[in-house]
Every structure is written in C-alpha cells, then in structure tokens.
Amino acid sequence: MAQIYNDRQVLVDVNELQHTDRYFSPESQYYRTQIHSGREIDRGYESEPRDYMCSAMMACICCCWPLGLIAMYFANSANDARAQGHFEEAKKKNRLAKVMIISSVISGILIVGAFVVIQFYSQQ
Structure with a gap:
C-alpha cells in the first residue's frame, strides 16, 4: 500500500x-x-469556474425569459458541479450558460427593436 x-x-x-x-x-x-x-x-x-447565476437571472428578467430560464438551469448545474469539485464539467456548463445569456440579450434587443419599428410604422 x-x-x-x-x-x-x-x-x-x-x-x-x-x-x-x-x-x-x-x-x-x-x-x-x-x-x-x-x-x-x-x-x-x-x-x-465563474458563477453566472446573477447574469442568467438578469437575462431572464430583462430580456427573453425562455432563454434566460435555460441559462439559469445551466448556471445552477455549473454551480452544483463546482461545489462537488467537478471543475471541468462546471466549465462546460458555464460555457452553455454564457451562450444562453448572450442569446437571451440579443433576442430581447431584437424583440424590443421589432416592437418599436411596428409601433412607429403603425402610427404613420
């Protein structure tokens, strides 16, 4: 031994x-x-690995909520993996959470932009 x-x-x-x-x-x-x-x-x-839970919650509240919920799920999974010491798995889940946060922000901007354009042209 x-x-x-x-x-x-x-x-x-x-x-x-x-x-x-x-x-x-x-x-x-x-x-x-x-x-x-x-x-x-x-x-x-x-x-x-970083903690993306706060960013995911803000993306869920302020931007596109379905993608924000998915980001919150991956951020929570990454935090659980990090707490157990599985840092490689946590990094992979964090990457997915970051992609979903960015997608949520871009989708939110596009939705608000489309709404503004529709309101602008409907008043003319």
Whole structure:
C-alpha cells in the first residue's frame, strides 16, 4: 500500500490506481494533479469556474425569459458541479450558460427593436 496525500488522505493501492484528478481550492484557485500508475503529473494552478447565476437571472428578467430560464438551469448545474469539485464539467456548463445569456440579450434587443419599428410604422 502506498499513501497518496489529498484533501482526505486516503490510502490507495498504487497498482489499482489508473487515473484520478484531485482539486484544492484555496482562494479561488484549484490545483490540479493527475496521477498515472503512482506517478504524479503536476498540471499547475487554474482559475476556478465563474458563477453566472446573477447574469442568467438578469437575462431572464430583462430580456427573453425562455432563454434566460435555460441559462439559469445551466448556471445552477455549473454551480452544483463546482461545489462537488467537478471543475471541468462546471466549465462546460458555464460555457452553455454564457451562450444562453448572450442569446437571451440579443433576442430581447431584437424583440424590443421589432416592437418599436411596428409601433412607429403603425402610427404613420
């Protein structure tokens, strides 16, 4: 048995260890280490995924609400994944949330613009 230190300090059999990632999150950073057959490969510090929930809520309230609701769903899923330590999954869900937020804002602008144009030409 070989002891590999992580945040839980679990004893692990090196022969059974194929691939794991472990994450430390001091001050909005996480330290990623890959372990292959007992040999650690240092991958350095990466930034922690952002929280897009506030932006998604504003997109839902102020812009196109159906797309805003979808953005809120993906932002919530990303926050759940980040809380569990699955940072790669959180980054993927954050990307989807950001796309939906941008789509909601663009759709809201187009809808308001179309409404203004229709009102302008209906008065003439």
